[in-house]
Amino acid sequence: MSTERTEHISSRRARHHPLAPPSWLLNGLKPSAAPIPWAAVARASVAMSVPLAVGFALDEPEYGALASMGALAGVIGDTADAYRMRVLNIAVPQLFGAVGVALGTLVYGHGWLAVGALTLIALVSGMISSIGTVASVSGLLLLLNAVIGAGLPLPEPWWTAPLLLSAGGLFVLALSLLGWPLHRRQPERTAVADTYRALADALEAAGGPGAPYDERRQQVTHALNHAYDLVLGRRARVHGRSPSLVRLLAQLNVVIPLVEAAPAAHLRGRPLPPEIPAAVRDLADAVEEGRTGTPVLELPAAHTPAERAVDAALRHAARIVYIARPDLDNVDDRLGRPAALRVRARRAVRDMVLSRASWRYGLRLALCIGIAQSLVSVIEFERSYWVALTVTFVLKPDFGSVFSRAVLRALGTAGGLVVAAAVLSEVPRGWWDVPVMVVLAGLIPAFSVKGYAFQTAAITPVILLLSDLLNHQGFDLIRPRLVDSLIGCAITLVFGYLLWPESWHTRIGDRLADTVDDAARYVERAFAPVADEAAFAVARTTRLQARRRIYRDLSGVRSEFQRALTEPPPTGARAAAWWPLVVAVERIVDATTAARVRVNHGAAPPPADEVESIARQLRELAVRVRSSSIPVRVDAGPPGEATSVLAPVHQEIAAALAIARPES
Known part of the structure; x- marks a missing residue:
């Protein structure tokens, strides 16, 4: 069973427990399995601590703090x-x-x-x-x-x-x-x-x-x-x-x-x-x-x-x-x-x-x-x-759901403020800030690959430490910053999320429908007749570009799917309903590619009317997908001959068309 499918089932089980956090929050808080970029960790530690050290050496800590703040932007990018x-x-x-x-x-x-x-x-x-x-x-x-x-x-x-x-x-x-x-x-x-x-x-x-x-x-x-x-x-x-x-x-x-x-x-x-x-x-x-x-x-x-x-x-x-x-x-x-x-x-x-x-x-x-x-x-x-x-x-916009980011930002800021409180209350201002920055700066790239909440928790104490060097408020920064963060999150949720209709709808259906239309064109191009070798080479390049464009589109659909899962109900639940159809479309493209490869190496090419039938079914599926907020049942067309090179394509299309409306 794939990792994504396992996570999806686990999150569904978690929703049945009365005390379990909602699945969209669990998806956001679960750390990514991405490896820690140790080279970036070392660069961040050096890049953000050296300017501070130079600032203290020149008796201009504000200058060092500003240069270190610029280095923070470079580390993030x-x-x-x-x-x-x-x-x-x-x-x-x-x-x-x-x-x-x-x-x-x-x-x-x-x-x-x-x-x-x-x-x-x-x-x-x-x-x-x-x-x-x-x-x-x-x-x-x-x-x-x-x-x-x-x-x-x-x-x-x-x-x-x-x-x-x-x-x-x-x-x-x-x-x-x-x-x-x-x-x-x-x-x-x-x-x-x-x-x-x-x-x-x-x-x-x-x-x-x-x-x-x-x-x-x-x-x-x-x-x-x-x-x-x-x-x-x-x-x-x-x-x-x-x-x-x-x-x-x-x-x-x-x-x-x-x-x-x-x-x-x-x-x-x-x-x-x-x-x-x-x-x-x-x-x-x-x-x-x-x-x-x-x-x-x-x-x-x-x-x-x-x-x-x-x-x-x-x-x-x-x-x-x-x-x-x-x-x-x-x-x-x-x-x-x-x-x-x-x-x-x-x-x-x-x-x-x-x-x-x-x-x-x-x-x-x-x-x-x-x-x-x-x-x-x-x-x-x-x-x-x-x-x-x-x-x-x-x-x-690059970090996923606005709603979950607002919640994760609040949680990450609270975690970061705990670290900042310890630093601002226990570490004297001055040269001690340099070794502290070595540690805190290295945590930014290490935590950024784990998720948005972890990145926020790592960045918060760094910005607070640099802010203190600019306005000298010390520990008094802690409580106001938490309240400020909550106010900023509230403004975003109300005026940047709730008031905008697109926030309540997943774009998976529309993007998937475009991909299904592309798949129909890909089927037609894959088995279009060619006159000579030159035309065959051009057709192959065109087919290759079409296939890669479809897979890029499907990667975008997958990213949109992962983003939508972090949304609260009903958006997250509606997004989950599209998953079987996303997989089905990928398999249709795979089966079409496999059929073309078999034809290139000796299998009999399919008749033109069979290709037209498959393309027509895919376009019908695209129309239904585009006009619905959740997957709908579509009747499959004729199955085609079992001996045809396109028999696996027929099977995958039948499976895609048979995906039913989820139970409420």
């Missing part, structure tokens, strides 16, 4: 694998953060002017967050630093704080790039090798029980997407042809036929010989170590179309992996070479301005920040910048 992506993930947000703190400093203490300025910044921050990961972090730092600048007395002149914050962030960047000269392409090479290893695990599970294979196939999809993002992202910034990069791209491309052959191998109903996954793992080692030469493969004889597909794909992959210098002009990019950065930037800005979702999120964030800043700047109610800061973190 230091999540990329590839070195060039680290430059973007850290340097670009630092620029936006510098602009934000400068604007906040200029309106500090100006009442309604501060409210208006932060509300406008929040609108811009929310809208640019929809562009992508780097833009999202940039939007967060823009608003975050603007709130800090408008809420804390910072050193004069106005450019001091932006300069120190940027210096701290760039210090993190410098530390993260120390290994670049020695390991320039190691992250990309490791990502490609990990794709081979994930595929070996899937081939090892092929032919056995469905759940382990499905889980490992999802890991292949994730690894493949990650590797293409790194390799093609790097290629977009390389002018001309780089032999080493082209070789890496060729090694990644050649894994695709093996990925396509895996579903066909699974449908055989019996495990593959152990020599096959072992050979794929050996290719992974060859990619990572940069081996060249002549591969030696000892594989069992292949008899069926599925076995021939695996054998041919594996032998071809071995030849390409071991080639020292592939043909620079004959490497298929599969997904196409990315457009230039300025072209993609123009497209992103245009899409952002024209997107209703972008405007809705920007307006939600602006409304909540405006209300929070009004409490701070205008109303006679002694509160701090922490209210708007809480709104900023809770409404950040």
Whole structure:
């Protein structure tokens, strides 16, 4: 049974116990199994403690605190694998953060002017967050630093704080790039090798029980997407042809036929010989170590179309992996070479301005920040910048459900305040803050991978310690900050969640319906007749792009599913009802790919009317899914001939169409 399915059943059982916490809260509080990034832990400890030490040495602790605060932003954004992506993930947000703190400093203490300025910044921050990961972090730092600048007395002149914050962030960047000269392409090479290893695990599970294979196939999809993002992202910034990069791209491309052959191998109903996954793992080692030469493969004889597909794909992959210098002009990019950065930037800005979702999120964030800043700047109610800061973190769109984030933020802040209380009451201010920061800063990347509540608990004492160095309130910070956090969470829940209708609806159905429509087009393209070899090559590339787009969409559906499970009833329960259909659509795509592979290796192609029938059933399913808030029963069409190459596709479609309305 898959891990996700086990967690789902466990959460359902927990709901039956009268004293058990709700399942959506348990999902948020359960720590992730992700490994601790020890290199990031070491960088965070050094990057945030050294500025403090320099500040104390120069008798300017406020300057050290600001530089350390900038380093905190760099630590949060230091999540990329590839070195060039680290430059973007850290340097670009630092620029936006510098602009934000400068604007906040200029309106500090100006009442309604501060409210208006932060509300406008929040609108811009929310809208640019929809562009992508780097833009999202940039939007967060823009608003975050603007709130800090408008809420804390910072050193004069106005450019001091932006300069120190940027210096701290760039210090993190410098530390993260120390290994670049020695390991320039190691992250990309490791990502490609990990794709081979994930595929070996899937081939090892092929032919056995469905759940382990499905889980490992999802890991292949994730690894493949990650590797293409790194390799093609790097290629977009390389002018001309780089032999080493082209070789890496060729090694990644050649894994695709093996990925396509895996579903066909699974449908055989019996495990593959152990020599096959072992050979794929050996290719992974060859990619990572940069081996060249002549591969030696000892594989069992292949008899069926599925076995021939695996054998041919594996032998071809071995030849390409071991080639020292592939043909620079004959490497298929599969997904196409990315457009230039300025072209993609123009497209992103245009899409952002024209997107209703972008405007809705920007307006939600602006409304909540405006209300929070009004409490701070205008109303006679002694509160701090922490209210708007809480709104900023809770409404950040990348972290899942707004409702659960508000609750987890309150719990995480309470846990962090316990640590902060111990530090502020027992540790004397001064040089003792440096070793304390070494420990607390290292906890941020270690806890961030475990979940949002854990990240909040790690960040809270760090921000409070740095805030104390700026405003010297000491232990008196503790109680107001807890109340401020609760007020910020309440503002977010009311004005950023309850008042917006989309908060009460899961988007799984709509996104799944789009994926089912794509699956119908994929079936048609997979078995469309071709006139000659050139047309066959074009059709294969188009089919490959369509299949990868479907799997990317399904990854998005899975992410939306996990997010929706953290919502309170009825949203979480409605989301859970879609899960069997999500799995069914994945199996339809797998069965279609397997059928195409069998045709490529000797099986008889299906008749055109059978292909049309399958596409029609899928489109009917998409219409029903799009028009319903929960899965509905749909009558299956004719089953087709049992001997047809598409017989497994018919079976999977029948299973998908037979998914019934859940019992109330």
